[in-house]
Amino acid sequence: MTSQTSETFRENAKAALADVHLRGALKHATSVFGERRKQAAAGLPNWEDLRTQARAIKDEVLLHLDRYLEEFVTNAESCGAKVHWARDAAAANSIICGLATERQARVVVKSKSMTTEETHLNDALEAAGMQVVETDLGEYIIQLAEETPSHIIAPAIHKTRGQIAELFTNELGMPPTDDIAQMTRTARLTLRDHFAAADVGISGVNFGVAETGTIVIVENEGNIRLTTSLPRMHIAVMGIEKVVPRFADLDIFLKLLPRSGTGQRLTTYQSFITGVKKQQSDEGPEELHIVLLDNGRSRMLAHPVTRQSLACIRCGACLNACPVYQQIGGHAYGSVYPGPIGAVITPQLMGIEKTSQLPYASSLCGACREVCPVKIDIPQLLLHLRSEIAPRKGGVAERLVFKVWARAMMSPTLYKLSSVAGRIVQRVTPISRAWTNGRDLRPIESKSFHDLWNE
Amino acid sequence: MNNEILNSIRSHLAASAPHDRREQISRRLTQINADQIGVNLRQSAADLFRLSLEAVNGHCVIAQGDTDIARALTQIITDLQKTNLRAQRIAISDNPLVERLMYLTDLEIEALTVAPNDIFSYDVGISTAQAAIAETGTLVLDSADERHRLVSLVPPVHIAIVDASRICETLGEALALLRQGKELSRAVTFVTGPSRTADIELTLTVGVHGPQELYVIVNGST
Numbered sequence: 001m002t003s004q005t006s007e008t009f010r011e012n013a014k015a016a017l018a019d020v021h022l023r024g025a026l027k028h029a030t031s032v033f034g035e036r037r038k039q040a041a042a043g044l045p046n047w048e049d050l051r052t053q054a055r056a057i058k059d060e061v062l063l064h065l066d067r068y069l070e071e072f073v074t075n076a077e078s079c080g081a082k083v084h085w086a087r088d089a090a091a092a093n094s095i096i097c098g099l100a101t102e103r104q105a106r107v108v109v110k111s112k113s114m115t116t117e118e119t120h121l122n123d124a125l126e127a128a129g130m131q132v133v134e135t136d137l138g139e140y141i142i143q144l145a146e147e148t149p150s151h152i153i154a155p156a157i158h159k160t161r162g163q164i165a166e167l168f169t170n171e172l173g174m175p176p177t178d179d180i181a182q183m184t185r186t187a188r189l190t191l192r193d194h195f196a197a198a199d200v201g202i203s204g205v206n207f208g209v210a211e212t213g214t215i216v217i218v219e220n221e222g223n224i225r226l227t228t229s230l231p232r233m234h235i236a237v238m239g240i241e242k243v244v245p246r247f248a249d250l251d252i253f254l255k256l257l258p259r260s261g262t263g264q265r266l267t268t269y270q271s272f273i274t275g276v277k278k279q280q281s282d283e284g285p286e287e288l289h290i291v292l293l294d295n296g297r298s299r300m301l302a303h304p305v306t307r308q309s310l311a312c313i314r315c316g317a318c319l320n321a322c323p324v325y326q327q328i329g330g331h332a333y334g335s336v337y338p339g340p341i342g343a344v345i346t347p348q349l350m351g352i353e354k355t356s357q358l359p360y361a362s363s364l365c366g367a368c369r370e371v372c373p374v375k376i377d378i379p380q381l382l383l384h385l386r387s388e389i390a391p392r393k394g395g396v397a398e399r400l401v402f403k404v405w406a407r408a409m410m411s412p413t414l415y416k417l418s419s420v421a422g423r424i425v426q427r428v429t430p431i432s433r434a435w436t437n438g439r440d441l442r443p444i445e446s447k448s449f450h451d452l453w454n455e
Numbered sequence: 456m457n458n459e460i461l462n463s464i465r466s467h468l469a470a471s472a473p474h475d476r477r478e479q480i481s482r483r484l485t486q487i488n489a490d491q492i493g494v495n496l497r498q499s500a501a502d503l504f505r506l507s508l509e510a511v512n513g514h515c516v517i518a519q520g521d522t523d524i525a526r527a528l529t530q531i532i533t534d535l536q537k538t539n540l541r542a543q544r545i546a547i548s549d550n551p552l553v554e555r556l557m558y559l560t561d562l563e564i565e566a567l568t569v570a571p572n573d574i575f576s577y578d579v580g581i582s583t584a585q586a587a588i589a590e591t592g593t594l595v596l597d598s599a600d601e602r603h604r605l606v607s608l609v610p611p612v613h614i615a616i617v618d619a620s621r622i623c624e625t626l627g628e629a630l631a632l633l634r635q636g637k638e639l640s641r642a643v644t645f646v647t648g649p650s651r652t653a654d655i656e657l658t659l660t661v662g663v664h665g666p667q668e669l670y671v672i673v674n675g676s677t
Contacts, residue, residue, distance in 0.1 A: 025656075032657055063475070066464045070456045079641065085460050137663055138654035154654060161656050184652060184660045191664065192575055212639050222608055222650040222665025229604050240460065247634055251627040262653075266591045266626070268511075269665070270645040272633075277641055283604040284642055298463040302470040 005334040006346060009357035012332035022158055026329050029157045033320040036263025037371065043265075044255065054252050055375045058311035061243055062301060068210045068243045069292070075213030079275020081288040088295050089119035095291055096121060096202070096235055097128045103233050105130055105199035109191075111217075111224040112136035113204030114152060114314055115237045115293055117336045118349070121202070133194040135223035137187055144171045150330030150338065152316040153261050158329055191223070201227035201285070205238035206313070207253060208290075211246050214274040215290065218257065218267045225269055234285040236273075240292050241310035253313065256373035260315035296349040305384045309345055311374040318368035318378060324361050333358060340368035344381040352389060359385040419448055500589045500622040501673050507592030511648030512661055513669040515592075517619075520674070524616060525559035527672050531614060532562055532579065540611055540668065541578050548582035548603040553616065557581070580606030584617040584646075584671070588629045593647040594671065595629055599640035607646065613666040615646075619675045 004012045016022055041047045061068050073083045086092035100108060108130050110116065122143075125132045134143040138155035142148065144167050149155030156164070161180055168174040174186045203224055207216040215236050217224050228234050244253065258264040277284045300306045319325045319339030330338035335346040335355065343362060347355040359382045368378040408414040423444050505515035516531070518524045535542035545564050547553045557564050582603035586595035594615050596603055607613050623629045633643060650665030661667050 029657055063468065065468070066461050069461065069464070073456065085458050087459055087463075135664070136654070137652045141654065154657070156654055157657075159655075161658075164655055180655045180658050181660055183655060184663055188663055196575060212634075214639060220651045220653075221663040223663070225604070225608050225644065226664055229608070240464070247639070248627070248630060251630050254626060265507075266593060266645065266647045268647050268649070268651055272639075272643040272645075274639050274641050282641070283598065283602050292460070294460045294463065298460060298467050300467075301464060302467040304471060304474050307471065 004331055006350075006355040006358055007334070009332065009334060009361060012334055013328045013361070016328040016332045021160065022329055023327065025158055025160070026326055029151070029154060030320040030326045033154075033262065033316070034371075037260055037317055037320070038263075040259035040263040040265065044259070050252055050256055051373055051375050054256055054313075054373060055311060057244060057249050057252065058374055061245060062241065062307055062310055065240065065243070065298075065301065068245060069240060071210040072208050072213060072243050073292075075211065076208075076215075076275065076290055077213070079213050081213065081275045081290050084289060084291045086291050086293045086295070089293075092119045092237065092291050092293050092295070093121055093124035095289075096237070097124055099233065099235060099289055100125065100130060100200045101128060103199050105233075107131045107133065107194060107197045108200045108202060109133050109135050109194055109198040109227050109231065110139075111201070111203045111219065111227040112139050112155070113202070113237055114149075114336065115204050115239050116202065117149060118295065119237075119293065121237070133191065133198075135191050135194070135227060136219075137184065137221060137223075140187055140191065141167065144168075148331065148336075151319060152314055152337070152339075154316075158331070195226050195230050198227075198231045200233045200235060201229075201231040202235045202237065203227050205236050205242050205290070206257065207250060208238055208243045209245075209247050209250070210243050212274055214247065214272050216250060216254075217271045217273070218254070218269070219271075220262075220264075220268040222269060225271055228271060228273060229284055232285055233287045233289070234273075235289045235291060237291045237293060240294055240297050241312075257313050257315055260313075260317040260371065260373040300348050305377075305380060306348060308376050309341075309348060309381060311376055312341055312345070313374060314341075315373055317371040317373065321367040321371045323363060323365060323367065333361065340378045340382075341376070344378055344385060347385055352385070356389045356392075359389065416448075419444065499619075500624060501619045501675055503589040503624075504587055504592055504622050504671075504673065507588075507590060508648065508669075508671060509592070511592055512651070513592060513648045513671060515671050515673065517673045517675050521556060521559060524672050524674060525556050528556060528581070528614065529560045529562060531670050532560075535579070535612060535668070542612060544577045545579045545581065546574065546577040546606050546610060547580070548601050548606050550583050550601045550603070552583055553581050556616070574605045574609045577606075577610040579612040579614065580608075580610040580666070581614045582606050582616075584615045585621065586629055586632055587617045587622045587671075587673075588626055588645075589622050589624050591626060591647055593626075593629070593645050595633070596644040596646060597633070597640050598642040598644075604642060604644065607644070608665050611662060611666055612668045612670070613646075613649075614670045614672065616672045616674060619673050622673070 084095045122132045134140045141156040141164055151157040168183055168186050169176050172190055203217055205215045206218050258267045276288045300309050318341050322340050325339040333342050335342050337345045343358040346358055362382050364379045366379050408418045501517055508515045516527045518527045532542050584594040585597040585600050649661045649667055649669045650663050651661050652663040653659050
């Protein structure tokens with residue numbers, strides 16, 4: 001499961017399609033999430049306005065990202081946070097490992113963060129001799145199972161309660177049960193020991209507010225609150241695109257994000273963290289480090305089409321809406337970010353060479369664009385990426401076919417001749433087996449429109 | 456400020472300039488409308504808050520004044536003592552109001568202030584909330600005014616007391632309130648219902664890392 005890469009997307013997808021259990025789980029999850037999103041959006045009469053405004057804010061930020069980042073950094077540091085800049089995954093991991101080592105950390109607790117999945121931070125911390133514990137229930141399950149997340153907001157969506165019970169029995173000594181509440185209780189108790197022992201807490205960031213230097217993190221479980229309250233050092237890893245200009249802008253994004261993700265009006269907890277505590281007797285960590293990660297993001301600013309990828313707020317709505325994701329799930333993409341948004345972000349972050357199958361993992365139906373809370377035109381992005389791949393991939397045969405076709409289209413005699421030839425060829429040979437395996441090819445009419453018109 | 460990443464941002468934005476029609480990008484960033492989702496204006500803010508909170512598995516009691524609140528506290532805790540949540544050890548925040556109210560009850564409080572490493576052994580945490588949001592059933596906890604980050608989070612039960620006059624109608628109002636005439640606090644937390652997860656087969660389970668039960672006592676007599 002864990003060894004899948006984007007290079008073998010076709011094989012991964014084929015294997016996923018043959019997995020009856022996985023497809024059942026995906027169908028259930030994507031339809032439940034999709035339905036909840038729809039109802040939640042319908043509950044806001046100005047949903048479309050909110051989407052438009054959210055996108056306008058994101059466009060404004062991205063067009064002046066340097067200025068908003070400077071403002072964010074100045075304000076966060078004036079409240080006692082320390083900001084670090086990381087150009088790539090290796091830089092981010094080395095900063096974080098350095099900070100944790102300085103603290104002589106033995107146990108590090110983490111709350112769910114796609115950005116740290118992107119940098120493979122856990123491997124780096126473990127290599128530095130630390131015990132890393134994921135505390136989000138879904139992330140904890142897949143960490144115990146040594147797997148990777150299959151959905152942005154529901155990482156263990158692909159596992160059944162039976163599999164999880166067995167895992168907890170083997171790894172945590174839980175008495176066998178199929179009671180989900182019992183499994184959750186087991187995780188709560190086990191993780192509390194880790195929270196109590198942790199020297200460092202690492203979280204992601206949903207929004208960074210430029211005018212106040214605040215980081216905002218949303219969740220349902222409470223593990224982010226524990227991660228950011230109990231250990232003496234909090235490290236927050238934030239993609240450079242997460243800035244919003246003003247505190248009041250959160251009104252829009254906090255309406256869109258939970259409704260698009262889980263269909264909630266608000267998730268259970270929002271933590272607004274602005275620097276570190278003022279007095280020793282106050283609650284909370286002594287140190288807050290914010291690691292700003294580029295890792296290929298600034299490159300996407302160079303064109304308006306690619307730039308919109310940076311507007312993403314990681315709600316996961318496009319995954320649930322996508323007919324391809326619905327069938328194959330997240331692992332088949334072989335990348336940290338799955339689904340339609342993954343198919344456009346991954347090639348841009350990781351380079352197109354090893355990910356060139358991903359922009360084709362879509363029927364371009366546009367369902368992702370319809371549900372995106374920040375109106376990212378994902379089909380347009382997919383086509384843009386395909387146009388970058390095509391000149392490299394198109395074989396000699398393909399180019400020859402199109403040359404012949406162009407010549408035939410320009411001459412009426414050749415065109416007529418070719419349609420006659422087509423009729424004969426179609427009767428004799430199946431044109432393309434890959435295509436006709438799953439569907440019928442309509443036979444070419446015996447008379448062309450031109451012939452009928454003349455009659 | 457000058458560094459590799461900012462330089463990369465600037466050079467890529469410069470490369471993008473010929474493709475951008477910047478004037479078309481909306482700059483309407485000053486006018487953000489608070490929406491009126493499901494807000495029934497005939498309902499009082501406290502009633503709407505109660506409905507919203509109950510919709511996310513929270514409990515709400517509307518009380519009038521200190522004696523009434525103390526009675527509600529006693530009731531909630533004695534009822535909990537009959538369940539498997541025990542409710543024997545009670546931790547309270549440093550808000551003097553909470554301490555005063557606790558003396559009005561017949562309950563025994565084992566500790567008034569709690570050291571962070573001891574917090575895991577408590578059954579109930581009691582605090583106030585600095586504000587609330589009616590449309591979502593949300594509590595606003597402002598760390599500048601009270602030490603309640605851990606009492607509101609770690610024990611399996613959280614009981615919060617909030618003044619009805621501090622209930623905002625919308626999320627937007629609450630966000631504006633946080634910035635009104637003062638510096639933003641170092642830690643603000645919004646709480647909407649008990650801790651929840653649906654990570655196993657999308658089945659809703661309450662009480663993962665935070666409280667399993669959330670009670671809010673709205674003081675209507677201010």
